[in-house]
Amino acid sequence: MSQPSLATAIKARPWLHKMMMPLANWYTNASGYRKLGLRADDLIPEESETVLLALKRLPPQEAYDRVFRLRRAVQASLAHQLLPKAQQTTPEQDVKYLSPIIKEIEAELKERDDLASLSISKRK
Amino acid sequence: MISRSAIGRNAQLALRRQCCAKPTNKRGLAAVSTGTTSFSYETADVGGVKTASRDVAGPTTKLAVVAKAGTRYQALPGLTVGLEQFAFKNTQKRSALRITRESELLGGQLSSYHTREALVIEAKFLREDLPYFTELLGEVISQTKYTAHEYHEEVEETIHLAQKKLLGSVAELALNSAHGLAFHRGLGTPLYPTSSTPLNKYLNEDTISAFSQSAYSKPNIAVVANGASQAELSKWVGEFFREVPSGTSALPSAGTQYYGGEERIAHGSGNSMVIAFPGSSAFTSGSSYKPEIAVLAALLGGKSSIKWSPGFSLLSKAASAFPGASATTTHFSYSDAGLLTIQFIGSASAIKSASKEAIKSLKGISEGSINKEDFTKAVALAKYRALEEGQNIEAGLVATGAGLVHGGQPFQIDQVGKSVEGVSAEKLQAAAKALLEGKATVSAVGDLYVLPYAEEIGLKV
Numbered sequence: 175m176s177q178p179s180l181a182t183a184i185k186a187r188p189w190l191h192k193m194m195m196p197l198a199n200w201y202t203n204a205s206g207y208r209k210l211g212l213r214a215d216d217l218i219p220e221e222s223e224t225v226l227l228a229l230k231r232l233p234p235q236e237a238y239d240r241v242f243r244l245r246r247a248v249q250a251s252l253a254h255q256l257l258p259k260a261q262q263t264t265p266e267q268d269v270k271y272l273s274p275i276i277k278e279i280e281a282e283l284k285e286r287d288d289l290a291s292l293s294i295s296k297r298k
Numbered sequence: 299m300i301s302r303s304a305i306g307r308n309a310q311l312a313l314r315r316q317c318c319a320k321p322t323n324k325r326g327l328a329a330v331s332t333g334t335t336s337f338s339y340e341t342a343d344v345g346g347v348k349t350a351s352r353d354v355a356g357p358t359t360k361l362a363v364v365a366k367a368g369t370r371y372q373a374l375p376g377l378t379v380g381l382e383q384f385a386f387k388n389t390q391k392r393s394a395l396r397i398t399r400e401s402e403l404l405g406g407q408l409s410s411y412h413t414r415e416a417l418v419i420e421a422k423f424l425r426e427d428l429p430y431f432t433e434l435l436g437e438v439i440s441q442t443k444y445t446a447h448e449y450h451e452e453v454e455e456t457i458h459l460a461q462k463k464l465l466g467s468v469a470e471l472a473l474n475s476a477h478g479l480a481f482h483r484g485l486g487t488p489l490y491p492t493s494s495t496p497l498n499k500y501l502n503e504d505t506i507s508a509f510s511q512s513a514y515s516k517p518n519i520a521v522v523a524n525g526a527s528q529a530e531l532s533k534w535v536g537e538f539f540r541e542v543p544s545g546t547s548a549l550p551s552a553g554t555q556y557y558g559g560e561e562r563i564a565h566g567s568g569n570s571m572v573i574a575f576p577g578s579s580a581f582t583s584g585s586s587y588k589p590e591i592a593v594l595a596a597l598l599g600g601k602s603s604i605k606w607s608p609g610f611s612l613l614s615k616a617a618s619a620f621p622g623a624s625a626t627t628t629h630f631s632y633s634d635a636g637l638l639t640i641q642f643i644g645s646a647s648a649i650k651s652a653s654k655e656a657i658k659s660l661k662g663i664s665e666g667s668i669n670k671e672d673f674t675k676a677v678a679l680a681k682y683r684a685l686e687e688g689q690n691i692e693a694g695l696v697a698t699g700a701g702l703v704h705g706g707q708p709f710q711i712d713q714v715g716k717s718v719e720g721v722s723a724e725k726l727q728a729a730a731k732a733l734l735e736g737k738a739t740v741s742a743v744g745d746l747y748v749l750p751y752a753e754e755i756g757l758k759v
Contacts, residue, residue, distance in 0.1 A: 231447040244530045282393065 199265075207257045208263040212245040215272040216240060224283070228275040236271055327615040335516045339698050344535045346516040346544055351531045351692075352447040353524040356376045359525035360422045360691055363435050364699025367513035368415040369487040370632075371551055374500040375511045376457060376491045383504060385410035385419045390441040394448075397434065406431060414477070415632055416487055416700045417513065427524050427533050435521070436538035439514040444507035457501070458564045461493040468570040469643055471563060475632075475741040476572040480560040480637055484552060515545025520702035522695045528666045554635040558737030569646045569744030571653055573757065575733040577629050577636025580697065581684070583715050588715045590670050590729040591638055592629055592684060595724070597668070597676035598640060598660065600625035612663075613640065616655035623648030625656060631670045633704040638733070646748035654755050661756075663728040673723050681718040688714060 184190050202208070207217060219227060229237065250257055340352040341546040372378045382528035385453035386408050387394045401408055405425035419438060421431040464470050474488040491497060512518065521539070523531045556576040588731070599611020608614040613625040623644035630637045639655055642649040662668075687693045738759055 204469070233446070233448075285393060286395055289395065294403070 187249070202265075202268075207247075208265075208268060210264055211257045212243055212247050213259050213263055213268050214249075215270055216243055218272060218276070224276055224279050225272075228272055228279055231275050231279075232272070240271075246254050306370070339694075340665060341349075341702065342528055342532050343538065344532045347535055347539045348520040349522070349528070350641055350698050350702060351453075351526050351528045353527045354525050356525055357425055358422065358550065359425050359428055359431075359523060360420065360695065361431055361435060361521070361523045361526065362418050362695045362699060363420075363439055363501070363519055363695060364516075364703060365417045365519045366415065366700070366703040366715050367417040367518065369489055370412050370414050370484045372487065373509060373639045374505060375487070375495050376497050376501045376561070377506060378417055379457050379460060379490060380449075380453060380501055380506040381455050381510055381513060382410045382412050382417055384442055384444060384448070385438055386508075387448050387452070388443045388445060389437050390404075390443060390694060392439055400430075400452065401434070403415070404430065404436045411687075412489070412694050413696065413700075414487070414489065414630075416696055416703075418699070420695070420698055425525060428523075428530060429538075432521075432531075432534040433538040436542065439519070440539075440541045440543065443508065444503045444510065446503045449503040449506070453506075454484040454501075457491070457497065460490045461495075463689040464488070465493045466567065466571075468565050468643065469575045471565065471570040472500075472570040472638065472641065472741050475563060475743065476574045476639060476739050477637065478719050479561055479741060480556055480574055480576070480739045481554055481635065482557055485554050485632055495740075496589070511543055516544045518703060520699040522699045522702075524691045524695060534573075554632070554708050556635065556737075558739045558759060560740045562741070562749070562751075563743045565743045568738075569642075569644065569649055569742075569749060571642045571649050571742045571744075571749055572637040572639050573641075573653065574741075575657070575753075576638050576736065577638035578631060579634050580631040580701070581717070586634065587717070588636075588729070589680070590721045591636065591728055592680045592718060593721045594663070594729055594733075595627045595629040595638055595677050595752050596633040596680040597663065597672060598627040598656070598682065599676075599679075600627050603679060610621040610672050612672070613652075613656055613660040616659055616716040617642075617652045617654070620648040620652045625652055633700065637739075646745040649749050651759055652746055657755050659669060660730060661734060664727060664728050664734050668723055668726065670723075673726070677718065677721060679714055680721075681684065684718050685713045707731055 184194050197273065202214075205213070220229065229240075232240070244260075246257070256262070339352045341348065341350045343349070366376060367381065369378045386397050388398075395410075401421070401423075404423060404427050406421055406427065408421050410417070410419045412418065415610055419435060421435060423431050451478070464474070470489075474492075478486040478488065480486065516539075519542070521535050537745045558576075578591040579586045581587050598613050599609060599610065600613040600617065602609030602611070604615055607660065608618045611627075613627060617623055621644055625640060625642050626637070627640050630639065640653075642656075644652075685691075734757075736758075738757040739756075739759055740751060740757060742749040
């Protein structure tokens with residue numbers, strides 16, 4: 175399940191995009207996951223068939239890194255500490271690695287539903 | 299009509315064409331059939347792609363892409379099977395599911411399989427859907443995505459099952475072992491990777507994708523149709539096969555050499571024994587084709603071609619004395635070599651006695667004790683088999699496609715018949731003698747305590 179977002183609508187309007195960027199950067203920073211070394215896609219809830227399948231489809235290296243980030247973050251959270259600056263996620267590192275796969279799976283499922291429910295009628 | 303979002307434009311077009319087309323059997327008496335009754339293939343070169351078609355009258359068409367990418371040509375173990383399994387999976391334009399559903403709506407059937415020399419991707423459909431399926435095959439060979447998740451979720455599993463199936467079948471094991479002994483590499487590669495092949499080391503979506511680039515390049519494929527006119531076929535192939543890579547390097551293939559030898563494999567379920575000799579290459583290869591081997595295969599036989607009688611063939615007479623064993627003689631012909639195999643299946647002790655009898659009858663042929671009547675029957679059967687193979691749509695497609703991509707000729711039925719008829723008893727005797735003088739290939743699978751060694755049944759290996 176990918177996160178609901180207004181991002182595409184905002185990106186489509188350059189003036190709005192320019193206006194929102196400082197606010198967006200502030201918000202992302204304030205939400206604090208980057209200080210625990212996580213990426214935004216690490217926060218997607220795993221408890222759905224779609225996301226579970228997407229996790230299975232991750233390349234081995236990505237999957238390993240993800241688990242490493244999660245464990246490091248849990249450890250930091252338990253210790254009530256933030257990671258040292260060098261280990262925190264930079265905006266460049268915060269890429270979408272999981273949501274493209276989730277979108278692909280959702281598109282597959284939608285196509286399956288569409289094809290399953292199509293009705294054929296002869297042209298008159 | 300189907301909603302636009304659910305079905306691609308092409309399927310819509312094809313469907314529309316189909317539902318308003320006249321029923322195919324509605325041809326009036328005066329109307330001319332579009333098909334001819336000739337069984338010869340017309341060939342043409344369309345933008346670098348070799349095509350052959352045979353316009354047999356009838357409402358259905360069979361279209362196949364025959365690629366010179368069988369197990370003989372694979373660079374790493376398992377690539378051919380992997381590529382075969384990736385046929386009709388997700389492409390750049392549409393998903394595997396859509397391909398399946400659209401073909402189902404048009405009543406088409408899709409399949410892919412491979413032999414030692416060819417990889418065949420095939421579609422069967424109603425005659426008027428030719429454009430749709432030509433586009434589909436063109437798309438499958440040039441735009442398949444070869445995604446990692448499809449490989450892990452679908453392809454890999456199927457290959458493991460194929461390995462297990464091969465491991466369980468003594469007959470298949472024995473045949474593969476005989477090919478391996480006779481030809482070592484190339485043609486000797488087993489049809490499916492054996493279960494102990496370290497596939498993970500060689501096989502993944504990237505190696506398969508790289509293999510597809512050379513396997514499906516223009517000089518490496520032939521498009522063969524049965525039930526479509528050459529003009530139609532050329533038109534649609536010209537349109538839809540443009541994006542096929544034009545690749546300069548054909549797949550490597552060293553010439554085949556016959557080695558021979560003996561292999562014994564212990565197996566718990568069933569017994570099988572294969573005795574093989576160098577055979578003749580396929581008719582489409584031209585000069586190295588020896589029709590007397592086909593006649594010899596028919597004379598040795600094993601399985602009766604008529605009911606309620608063991609038949610005339612020497613092996614069926616020999617084997618009928620040993621109930622519990624069956625013998626079959628098959629002639630496998632490839633582009634530059636062939637293998638004449640006698641395969642026994644049954645209980646180990648019956649195989650032991652029957653194989654001795656078989657070699658005795660082969661020696662009889664080489665010494666000239668051929669019954670005139672049996673010889674006539676064998677020639678007739680061999681001729682029938684050769685002609686039937688050409689007429690049979692399935693075998694004819696593959697034979698023609700393989701003939702084309704190997705630079706030979708399409709399978710022309712009338713010439714095959716003539717060359718088989720020309721075999722004389724002396725030629726047959728000489729051929730049998732040559733076989734027995736050379737090195738044989740013997741492979742036994744099953745209860746090795748009982749199954750005989752080559753030496754014991756009187757063969758040199």
